Amino acid sequence: MPDKHLSSQFDADLSLLSTRLLGMGGLVESQITHAIDALNTFDMELVERVVEGERRLNAMEIEIDEEISNVIARRQPAARDLRLLMAASKCVTNLERAGDEARKIAKRTRRIAMGSNARDINIAEIKVSGEMASNVLRRALDAFARMDTTAAEQIIRDDEAIDNEFRAFVRKLVTYMMEDPRAISKGLDYLFIAKAIERIGDHATNIAESVVYVVRGTDIRHEHRKQREHEVLRS
Template structure:
């Protein structure tokens, strides 16, 4: 009876950790969404909202990480349960860094507004890749909630689309700046924004890889994609 009680309490602790992770993920999703709206609308108020929300993200990271350490110390989980706790700890680090990138988008947007006003560079790729990054993060968190390794593989594969948008925008940006040197300062700000979005996609991909690690017990970071797919479908 006592063992059953301890097991039930342990499950509750794990579920609480997962719920906190998803809560933090929701905050970061909103932060990225607001950052992209700030960029699309060139809106200073939205930029400031993103920067302000970073405090909440940082606080959640510290809270969840402390809970992970405490759970490991008290419960001494093994096998899949330990992988889950370790993956949560790593996932929140990626979420916090994704939040940092959203803040970077907001700060660079604020700089463009203050220094350049309207700009003539077509930034369609930035807007598209921003929405793709939000979708990818949402999917990776959904995979984590369901512990769906097969769906996680798709997230890893889809991250390549954001990389392609980034490379396409960089090529276009170089042309713009070469044709009009006065656009170099704004162009560099846009480059940092595009890179920040690309990094958000990378963090979403990392979270998806942690799902495969939890479910399959294999570290698939830095492995060829064919091997990753085979591991997920075992």
């Protein structure tokens, strides 16, 4: 993740942080995969695995943030090194929140499975967006590990595809609920799941944005959103 420093211990500290952060990222990816699989199969074992895994993610967030604070206190980093540590802390927060979204998906899946006619709604868009969200998070973590701004910028652009799947599903869901008011409760559960997947994509995008911040010292968190809004208004 970082460049080499005069202090080999500082390099060791940063390497350990990188390993722990990527380990947390791997657990989040697993949580998302299990949550989407549970939605496809209504496997309650997977649901419980995701719900239980959330506790481990919370503990990892606290451990890594504490280590980041200790490194800052010991090394008093400046410039890019300080940006890196700040970005790592934000990355951990985004990973924990992505894990929260996976837990929401699992809990809503359990609720849907307990109802009747759980498979009545075609959830093709949810499945597609779930796979996309998991993939983009993996790519964001890889970009963070390598500090690859080119990959990070592509991830930021690709976030729109997940949003498009979400909007397509919402349109279909609204039509479905209007045609059958008895399905509103179940439809809302699926809506919450679709929104959770969209939020996972947003957290992955936040991680990608932090890569640009570390390397270039430029905060681009709102720039691409403004550009997107401008393009929509022009079309």
